[in-house]
Amino acid sequence: xxxxxxxxxxxxxxxxxxxxxxxxxxxxxxxxxxxxxxxxxxxxxxxxxxxxxxxxxxxxxxxxxxxxxxxxxxxxxxxxxxxxxxxxxxxxxxxxxxxxxxxxxxxxxxxxxxxxxxxxxxxxxxxxxxxxxxxxxxxxxxxxxxxxxxxxxxxxxxxxxxxxxxxxxxxxxxxxxxxxxxxxxxxxxxxxxxxxxxxxxxxxxxxxxxxxxxxxxxxxxxxxxxxxxxxxxxxxxxxxxxxxxxxxxxxxxxxxxxxxxxxxxxxxxxxxxxxxxxxxxxxxxxxxxxxxxxxxxxxxx
Amino acid sequence: xxxxxxxxxxxxxxxxxxxxxxxxxxxxxxxxxxxxxxxxxxxxxxxxxxxxxxxxxxxxxxxxxxxxxxxxxxxxxxxxxxxxxxxxxxxxxxxxxxxxxxxxxxxxxxxxxxxxxxxxxxxxxxxxxxxxxxxxxxxxxxxxxxxxxxxxxxxxxxxxxxxxxxxxxxxxxxxxxxxxxxxxxxxxxxxxxxxxxxxxxxxxxxxxxxxxxxxxxxxxxxxxxxxxxxxxxxxxxxxxxxxxxxxxxxxxxxxxxxxxxxxxxxxxxxxxxxxxxxxxxxxxxxxxxxxxxxxxxxxxxxxxxxxxxxxxxxxxxxxxxxxxxxxxxxxxxxxxxxxxxxxxxxxxxxxxxxxxxxxxxxxxxxxxxxxxxxxxxxxxxxxxxxxxxxxxxxxxxxxxxxxxxxxxxxxxxxxxxxxxxxxxxxxxxxxxxxxxxxxxxxxxxxxxxxxxxxxxxxxxxxxxxxxxxxxxxx
Numbered sequence: 001x002x003x004x005x006x007x008x009x010x011x012x013x014x015x016x017x018x019x020x021x022x023x024x025x026x027x028x029x030x031x032x033x034x035x036x037x038x039x040x041x042x043x044x045x046x047x048x049x050x051x052x053x054x055x056x057x058x059x060x061x062x063x064x065x066x067x068x069x070x071x072x073x074x075x076x077x078x079x080x081x082x083x084x085x086x087x088x089x090x091x092x093x094x095x096x097x098x099x100x101x102x103x104x105x106x107x108x109x110x111x112x113x114x115x116x117x118x119x120x121x122x123x124x125x126x127x128x129x130x131x132x133x134x135x136x137x138x139x140x141x142x143x144x145x146x147x148x149x150x151x152x153x154x155x156x157x158x159x160x161x162x163x164x165x166x167x168x169x170x171x172x173x174x175x176x177x178x179x180x181x182x183x184x185x186x187x188x189x190x191x192x193x194x195x196x197x198x199x200x201x202x203x204x205x206x207x208x209x210x211x212x213x214x215x216x217x218x219x220x221x222x223x224x225x226x227x228x229x230x231x232x233x234x235x236x237x238x239x240x241x242x243x244x245x246x247x248x249x250x251x252x253x254x255x256x257x258x259x260x261x262x263x264x265x266x267x268x269x270x271x272x273x274x275x276x277x278x279x280x281x282x283x284x285x286x287x288x289x290x291x292x293x294x295x296x297x298x299x300x301x
Numbered sequence: 302x303x304x305x306x307x308x309x310x311x312x313x314x315x316x317x318x319x320x321x322x323x324x325x326x327x328x329x330x331x332x333x334x335x336x337x338x339x340x341x342x343x344x345x346x347x348x349x350x351x352x353x354x355x356x357x358x359x360x361x362x363x364x365x366x367x368x369x370x371x372x373x374x375x376x377x378x379x380x381x382x383x384x385x386x387x388x389x390x391x392x393x394x395x396x397x398x399x400x401x402x403x404x405x406x407x408x409x410x411x412x413x414x415x416x417x418x419x420x421x422x423x424x425x426x427x428x429x430x431x432x433x434x435x436x437x438x439x440x441x442x443x444x445x446x447x448x449x450x451x452x453x454x455x456x457x458x459x460x461x462x463x464x465x466x467x468x469x470x471x472x473x474x475x476x477x478x479x480x481x482x483x484x485x486x487x488x489x490x491x492x493x494x495x496x497x498x499x500x501x502x503x504x505x506x507x508x509x510x511x512x513x514x515x516x517x518x519x520x521x522x523x524x525x526x527x528x529x530x531x532x533x534x535x536x537x538x539x540x541x542x543x544x545x546x547x548x549x550x551x552x553x554x555x556x557x558x559x560x561x562x563x564x565x566x567x568x569x570x571x572x573x574x575x576x577x578x579x580x581x582x583x584x585x586x587x588x589x590x591x592x593x594x595x596x597x598x599x600x601x602x603x604x605x606x607x608x609x610x611x612x613x614x615x616x617x618x619x620x621x622x623x624x625x626x627x628x629x630x631x632x633x634x635x636x637x638x639x640x641x642x643x644x645x646x647x648x649x650x651x652x653x654x655x656x657x658x659x660x661x662x663x664x665x666x667x668x669x670x671x672x673x674x675x676x677x678x679x680x681x682x683x684x685x686x687x688x689x690x691x692x693x694x695x696x697x698x699x700x701x702x703x704x705x706x707x708x709x710x711x712x713x714x715x716x717x718x719x720x721x722x723x724x725x726x727x728x729x730x731x732x733x734x735x736x737x738x739x740x741x742x743x744x745x746x747x748x749x750x751x752x753x754x755x756x757x758x759x760x761x762x763x764x765x766x767x768x769x770x771x772x773x774x775x
Contacts, residue, residue: 004341004736005334007729014725039401040714043707046406047700050413054696057417061424068428132431132671138664140431140671156669159677160428167677263406296743 012288019284023277030274035265045262052259055164059252062163066245069160069170072129073241076172077234079127079134083177084227086117086124087220090198094217097205104208111205118198122147125174135174144174149195151178162244168237172230180223194223306763306770312362313759319346320756322365323749330737338509340372340735342501343745370501376731377508381522383724384515385581390720392586394713396464400595401710403456404703412453412605413703415446416696420683427676430663431623440658443650447635450606454645457599464591465551465560471517471584472549472562478514479532482507483546486529490544493528518582535585536578538564549575559591594709601702602645604688609695610635610648612687613679620662620675628667632660 029035039046093110096102102110125145127134136144138156146152157169180194192200197219204212326344333339345368349361404411422442426435485507492500507530514520514532520540523531532541540547545567551560552572562584563572576592579585617634621627634654637647654660664672688698 002733002736002738002741004732004738006337006736007732009335010725010728010732034407036406038398038710039404039406039703039707040398040710043704043711046707047704049406050696050700050703053414054417054420057421061421065424065428130429130432132429136671138666138669138672154669156666156672156674158671158673160673161424161677161680296740300743300747 008292012292015284016281016288019277019281023274023281026270026273026277029265030270033265033267034263036263042262049259049262052255055255056252056259058164059248059255062161062248063245065160065162066241066248069162069168069241070238072132072134072170073234073238075127075129076134076170077231077238079124080172080177080227080231080234083121083124084224084231086121087194087198087224087227090114090117090201091217091220091224094201094213094220098210098214098217100210107205107208107213111202114198114202114205118149118195118202121195121198122149125178134171135177137171137173137175145178145195149178149193149199151175151193162241163247166244168240170237172234176230177227180226192219197223306766310760310763313756313763315349315362315364316756316759317753319344319363319365320749320752323752324746326368327742327745327749331739331742334737334739334742338505338512339737340370340501340505340508341737342368342370345369367497368501370499370504371735372501372504373731373734376727376734378522379727380724380731381512381515381520383720383727384512385519387717387720387724388516388583389581389586389589390713390717392583393590394586394710394717396460396587396590397594397706397710397713399460400457400590400598401703401706403453404706410449410452412446412449413696413699415442415449416683416699418442419446420680423676423680423683426661426663427673427680430673430676431670433658436623436658436661439661440650440654443634447649450602450645450648454599454602454606454643457595457602458643458646461559461591461595461599464587464595468560468562468584468587468591469551471587472551475514475517475584476546476548476550478510478517479540479546479548481510482514482530482532482541483544485510486541487544490527490529499528516583518584519580520582534564535575535580538573538575538578539566540564542567558596562588594706598702598706599643599645601698603640603643605695605698606644606648607638607640608687610638610644612682612685614638616675616678616682617662619665619678621664621667621669621672622662623659623670625657626660626662627664627670630662630667632662634661 028037036042036045036049093114097107097110122145125135126143132140133142133144133153136142136153138158139153140158142152144151144153151174153174155173155175156171157173158171159167160170161167178194180192180197197216200212201216201220203209204216323344326342330341330343333341344365346363347366349364351358351360353359404413408414419439419442422435422439426439429435485503489500489503489507492503511520511522511530511532518534521533523533525531525543529543530541531539531543534540538547547567548565548569549562550565552563552574553560555561555574561574561576562579564575565572576588579588614633614635618631621630622632626632632653633651635648636651637649638644639647651660663676664670665674666672683696684694686692686694686697688695689701693701
């Protein structure tokens with residue numbers, strides 16, 4: 001085979017370029033620690049990385065949401081429990097005062113305590129978390145429970161996204177608490193609001209109406225049962241939120257690992273590649289220096 | 302009387318000339334050992350016609366019949382073909398790599414990342430629609446997202462106009478080379494004297510010009526009976542015939558989205574749109590990147606902006622805002638979604654929302670500050686499959702077109718690698734025949750030097766013989 005001058009030089013140039021390109025590439029991989037440096041390195045991997053990054057961003061978000069929801073539910077539960085306790089006290093008083101041993105005077109005194117309980121429940125009904133009234137439905141900026149026990153909120157359920165596919169309501173609209181449905185022969189088939197029950201109870205105490213006190217006692221019973229049910233359902237919701245948080249942690253670990261697999265360069269392999277590139281380059285240069293030089297010209301004298 | 306001492310002296314003299322010519326050609330080869338496109342030359346020695354001398358037929362020494370050029374037309378053609386393929390692959394890969402750079406997974410400013418932040422801000426907003434800070438955050442992320450769309454669109458269209466400018470340069474290069482070929486045709490016509498004496502160096506230069514032209518576009522070369530080249534280009538367009546050549550230039554007023562490439566006739570009176578006729582060479586790679594891939598991305602971005610924006614608006618318009626806007630609905634979130642225009646260039650958050658974030662809708666009903674039904678619907682709309690006939694979400698659509706671009710770039714890179722190998726191979730084949738080897742030239746030099754020495758010996762010998770003959774008289 002004839003080997004021309006240009007062939008010799010072109011071939012050398014090509015070989016050196018190839019070695020250099022390989023060396024540069026491994027160097028780039030080693031210094032960036034990444035094997036995915038452009039979409040075309042791994043198109044489907046890139047898309048997976050994109051999606052995983054979205055997931056990670058969302059996971060962080062859901063975690064923030066979770067913290068908030070947990071706080072909101074906690075506050076709701078605390079308020080609800082305090083309301084229950086107040087009602088429990090009212091119930092105690094009703095049972096106690098329906099007994100014949102008490103006279104009008106003592107009942108009047110007790111009515112003051114009931115008034116206090118009433119005020120307390122109104123206050124609890126206007127509990128806030130952050131700047132939001134927790135029992136107002138969507139009416140989160142105005143106090144949902146008026147002094148007279150009238151509910152001014154609405155029935156809005158605030159849904160919040162807990163993870164990719166789950167939206168859950170985090171609030172209990174106050175109507176379910178303050179317009180509790182207790183029906184008996186004195187309510188004319190209508191729902192009697194919670195605070196009306198307490199107010200009626202107080203009035204019965206003031207007017208020494210034993211039968212009224214007795215009825216209040218049974219109505220308070222009904223109200224308590226419903227409050228208990230609601231507290232229980234809140235507890236279940238909190239548990240669900242905690243579950244979701246745990247799932248997020250597991251998922252995050254998986255997603256991170258997947259991304260590392262696609263994006264990150266394997267350090268051992270990169271180190272070996274670097275060594276290989278170095279060897280290849282130095283051999284190429286050595287060989288080129290030896291091959292390019294001599295020609296017959298130098299040996300003819 | 303062809304024989305005698307005088308005759309031997311003539312043979313020796315001619316041989317002296319032959320060896321001098323040999324050295325001269327060798328020198329020419331050596332000095333062109335690194336000249337691109339040069340084909341090595343060699344003197345073809347031939348014995349002179351013999352003559353009859355009595356009953357004998359005597360040789361008459363040697364002559365240089367011609368100076369031959371080590372050249373193979375078919376290898377030349379192969380090199381041209383592979384140069385075209387390589388030119389296309391190179392330009393195509395280069396521009397696709399630039400294009401995919403705008404979607405690099407390292408970048409945090411991509412539309413994709415901004416979408417994620419926007420979704421995140423939207424969820425924060427849905428969690429607390431009463432909170433002004435959440436609204437402001439949502440507006441900010443929406444602004445960075447629309448900016449990312451605008452910027453990406455601008456990048457892609459800038460790339461397209463960059464390519465157009467480069468095309469103008471390539472057209473100039475091509476026109477220049479065509480002129481050169483026609484000019485060389487003319488010079489070759491003037492210099493050549495039959496088959497035996499050809500202007501090899503001019504022919505080499507003409508081949509080189511055609512090779513340069515092959516980098517730019519696909520050409521076919523035909524030789525006429527006067528050894529002149531006729532060159533046909535994309536779509537059979539006549540580019541060079543004899544001493545005439547046509548020109549390429551860019552037509553900016555064709556009414557197309559991008560400037561078109563036109564080719565003139567020899568008289569420069571008519572033009573012919575050849576934009577879509579390039580099959581290989583740099584120009585075809587550039588056009589494919591500009592009109593196919595970049596345009597596809599641009600169309601996709603526009604579709605992305607329009608569909609995503611209007612589906613978002615549709616839900617947003619149902620909702621009520623906060624404060625001054627708590628009793629009114631029917632507002633858009635995004636504007637600039639006109640499908641007739643470039644939506645990706647125009648899309649932005651509506652001016653009303655820019656002025657007052659309370660205009661962002663969150664609730665389904667009026668006067669409900671904590672109502673987040675619409676905000677939740679907006680979150681869900683991000684996952685609605687509104688693209689590709691209801692099969693892809695906004696991010697899915699984005700992922701798909703980026704992955705498509707990535708795959709195209711990947712195969713472009715592989716094609717380029719293959720084209721490089723094949724081209725280098727063809728060039729090596731050609732070089733094997735045509736290239737200058739210094740070893741060989743060294744040997745030739747020695748050969749002709751010895752020949753020269755030997756030829757002088759003949760002359761001195763004859764001289765002595767003359768002397769002997771002249772001495773007879775004394």
